[in-house]
Amino acid sequence: MEKITVTVKLFAIYQEVYQTSQLNLEFPAHTSVSEVLNYIIAPYPQLERWRDVTRFGVNLQFVSGEKILENGDEIVLIPPVSGG
Helix, strand or coil: CCEEEEEEEECHHHHHHHCCCEEEEEEECCCEHHHHHHHHHCCCHHHHHHHHHCEEEECCEEECCCCECCCCCEEEEECCCCCC
16 A cells, blocks of 8 residues: 655644654655645644644645645644634
């Protein structure tokens, strides 16, 4: 089975929970951005509340969750940010 390696950049709540700003992960070829989000949320149920409000970027462009990833892609998970 063909695999791809992607870099996931974490911000805000994702970075707080994972205690890192970046993950390098391997997935089967034809994995979507939404599937990566599922993988990120699965071990941390407290992240579930952010699922529907997280936006995605791949290689510096906003994309939908259906975007199929390619080897070497850089994914950014962007939860809502508040502050002032």
